[in-house]
């Protein structure tokens with residue numbers, strides 16, 4: 001059932017089918033109504049003098065607004081670049097930032113990353129990819145990692161949050177995924193097709209409220225294959241773990257006695273080693 005979200009500021013005018021999740025305008029899933037722990041960590045890293053962050057797939061800007069608030073609170077110079085293909089998302093973010101007097105440190109790009117827009121080499125301190133990688137194939141993710149690596153300054157960080165196969169609507173996919181993952185990590189799969197690519201998501205969404213709010217392609221991932229791909233690109237992985245959050249009942253799923261709906265990774269572009277003369 002679709003209802004207008006009346007109580008979740010600043011998203012009060014926007015649609016929300018699930019508590020805590022705001023519908024995107026372009027059927028690209030949901031935006032979190034509140035910044036999560038990874039967004040907060042990203043914001044803390046960005047809110048230092050002179051730092052430049054980028055929020056790829058920002059939607060209406062939950063993470064970007066949090067970064068701007070932290071920059072203002074700490075009175076630091078810096079910038080956040082928010083990227084999303086939806087004009088509605090970007091317009092709302094600009095409006096909210098302006099209303100809160102936070103727009104001076106905001107740059108927006110209405111674009112698909114990395115096809116329509118990229119960043120100059122070694123110019124960005126931190127890049128957030130929060131819940132967007134599930135729209136991309138493994139090959140596209142490998143490409144995105146290369147482009148992000150190039151854009152980051154040495155010592156810069158990539159922050160990733162994505163959706164695992166351990167969610168209620170994918171229960172029937174878990175065995176297939178785990179068999180694929182074993183082959184993938186042992187490199188027995190010659191084409192190296194990523195283990196969680198699903199071509200026909202609607203097949204699994206028959207009863208779910210997520211139906212009609214997502215494209216038909218979905219890529220579920222665990223920390224393992226993302227960590228492998230990050231290392232292959234040259235990143236030093238600092239964190240790679242399963243996580244959870246208060247998802248609605250129809251998303252939550254207890255797997256092996258724990259909740260593992262999300263995969264969270266933080267990785268660093270190494271700083272060059274300085275040789276003694």
Ligand SMILES: C[S@@+](CC[C@H](N)C(=O)[O-])C[C@H]1O[C@@H](n2cnc3c(N)ncnc32)[C@H](O)[C@@H]1O
Nearest residue numbers: 028029030031032057059084112113130131132
């Ligand atoms: C599921 S929402 C996540 C929003 C927010 N980052 C969060 O974690 O709550 C995905 C967002 O990514 C955007 N998006 C999808 N593919 C993208 C791409 N290649 N480049 C930039 N944005 C993209 C969509 O328009 C949508 O707003």
